[in-house]
Amino acid sequence: xxxxxxxxxxxxxxxxxxxxxxxxxxxxxxxxxxxxxxxxxxxxxxxxxxxxxxxxxxxxxxxxxxxxxxxxxxxxxxxxxxxxxxxxxxxxxxxxxxxxxxxxxxxxxxxxxxxxxxxxxxxxxxxxxxxxxxxxxxxxxxxxxxxxxxxxxxxxxxxxxxxxxxxxxxxxxxxxxxxxxxxxxxxx
Amino acid sequence: xxxxxxxxxxxxxxxxxxxxxxxxxxxxxxxxxxxxxxxxxxxxxxxxxxxxxxxxxxxxxxxxxxxxxxxxxxxxxxxxxxxxxxxxxxxxxxxxxxxxxxxxxxxxxxxxxxxxxxxxxxxxxxxxxxxxxxxxxxxxxxxxxxxxxxxxxxxxxxxxxxxxxxxxxxxxxxxxxxxxxxxxxxxxxxxxxxxxxxxxxxxxxxxxxxxxxxxxxxxxxxxxxxxxxxxxxxxxxxxxxxxxxxxxxxxxxxxxxxxxxxx
Numbered sequence: 001x002x003x004x005x006x007x008x009x010x011x012x013x014x015x016x017x018x019x020x021x022x023x024x025x026x027x028x029x030x031x032x033x034x035x036x037x038x039x040x041x042x043x044x045x046x047x048x049x050x051x052x053x054x055x056x057x058x059x060x061x062x063x064x065x066x067x068x069x070x071x072x073x074x075x076x077x078x079x080x081x082x083x084x085x086x087x088x089x090x091x092x093x094x095x096x097x098x099x100x101x102x103x104x105x106x107x108x109x110x111x112x113x114x115x116x117x118x119x120x121x122x123x124x125x126x127x128x129x130x131x132x133x134x135x136x137x138x139x140x141x142x143x144x145x146x147x148x149x150x151x152x153x154x155x156x157x158x159x160x161x162x163x164x165x166x167x168x169x170x171x172x173x174x175x176x177x178x179x180x181x182x183x184x185x186x187x188x
Numbered sequence: 189x190x191x192x193x194x195x196x197x198x199x200x201x202x203x204x205x206x207x208x209x210x211x212x213x214x215x216x217x218x219x220x221x222x223x224x225x226x227x228x229x230x231x232x233x234x235x236x237x238x239x240x241x242x243x244x245x246x247x248x249x250x251x252x253x254x255x256x257x258x259x260x261x262x263x264x265x266x267x268x269x270x271x272x273x274x275x276x277x278x279x280x281x282x283x284x285x286x287x288x289x290x291x292x293x294x295x296x297x298x299x300x301x302x303x304x305x306x307x308x309x310x311x312x313x314x315x316x317x318x319x320x321x322x323x324x325x326x327x328x329x330x331x332x333x334x335x336x337x338x339x340x341x342x343x344x345x346x347x348x349x350x351x352x353x354x355x356x357x358x359x360x361x362x363x364x365x366x367x368x369x370x371x372x373x374x375x376x377x378x379x380x381x382x383x384x385x386x387x388x389x390x391x392x393x394x395x396x397x398x399x400x401x402x403x404x405x406x407x408x409x410x411x412x413x414x415x416x417x418x419x420x421x422x423x424x425x426x427x428x429x430x431x432x433x434x435x436x437x438x439x440x441x442x443x444x445x446x447x448x449x450x451x
Contacts, residue, residue, distance in 0.1 A: 013430035017405020090437045099398040107428030109436040136412055139425055154427050156434050157398055
């Protein structure tokens with residue numbers, strides 16, 4: 001019997017759910033927004049200060065052109081950020097904060113093709129947010145982008161090293177109580 | 189012509205005689221004003237304290253050659269270190285250049301403004317220009333008076349805010365200590381946070397946030413399934429990495445290409 005009983009209180013390796021993923025997504029987008037904003041302003045300042053804008057003929061820009069430029073820049077930063085971090089660590093800073101990791105469906109690390117497909121999938125999942133909401137119903141908690149890229153998102157934080165904090169204790173107590181009452185109900 | 193020969197100063201010459209300074213009536217501080225005052229006090233006191241400590245520390249570090257850095261400055265261990273040293277040097281140099289530029293800019297601006305006013309004063313202080321000059325001079329004096337009043341008020345408020353912040357911080361700390369000592373659960377948490385050398389406060393907070401959101405994952409799904417009249421999900425299917433350490437992104441595993449074998 002090589003079947004190891006998994007502790008009911010551990011999240012390590014379990015499929016991550018909608019709320020955690022949403023929080024990590026918001027953190028990532030905020031980070032990307034800040035990075036893109038600061039970088040764009042710095043580049044703009046340097047181009048203006050050395051009058052490179054005038055030399056290149058970018059001086060008289062309309063607000064539409066400016067918006068397009070900002071949007072394009074934001075898109076490039078977002079794609080580089082996502083794909084770069086996924087390939088290097090399997091997690092973006094936001095996902096790291098929330099203790100999540102992206103893996104291929106077989107539990108191995110992501111390849112470039114998976115990362116690119118996932119990024120495209122993000123855009124598709126954004127249509128009416130259906131692809132994201134699918135995480136709530138899917139058995140393996142995969143969104144459309146995960147299905148398209150063949151990836152899963154799992155909890156990755158080393159729970160065993162951190163014990164005894166107030167919230168953790170309380171949550172574990174509630175989970176244990178629920179499990180006991182559920183098994184009692186099953187027996188009955 | 190009334191006051192025909194009277195010379196009218198363009199700018200405020202300073203308080204003469206005193207007693208004519210309009211004192212702003214002390215208003216009863218509302219809650220928002222009180223909070224603003226507390227915030228100002230905390231910022232002023234905090235930044236002052238921090239700068240004072242930094243100054244003391246810098247003096248200490250500069251005085252002690254052992255703390256000032258390595259004796260052999262020509263030796264660089266790796267190219268990564270060299271890039272780091274270069275970046276630090278450039279950063280500090282650019283800070284010096286920027287602050288020097290700001291200082292020069294300020295001096296040039298104030299000098300130009302002072303010179304312009306003096307020149308304007310000389311040009312307009314005659315019988316021909318006096319009727320034109322008078323309304324401007326009056327307006328200028330009024331602005332200068334307002335400015336002086338604002339500065340006085342700011343000075344008074346800063347002092348009050350500092351006292352308020354000092355007192356409030358003292359009271360809050362005392363109450364916090366009382367609260368912790370009276371509540372065994374909080375006391376345990378604080379002792380644990382202080383006692384855990386390897387696990388910092390940020391880690392504990394992150395861990396709590398993760399636990400909360402992970403619980404939120406289950407709760408939201410449960411509620412949604414109930415709303416849609418779907419059977420509740422008892423357990424999730426096991427993932428390929430459930431309960432296992434995730435080493436696939438460690439450098440040694442990457443170098444071995446270990447991730448491709450089991451796929």
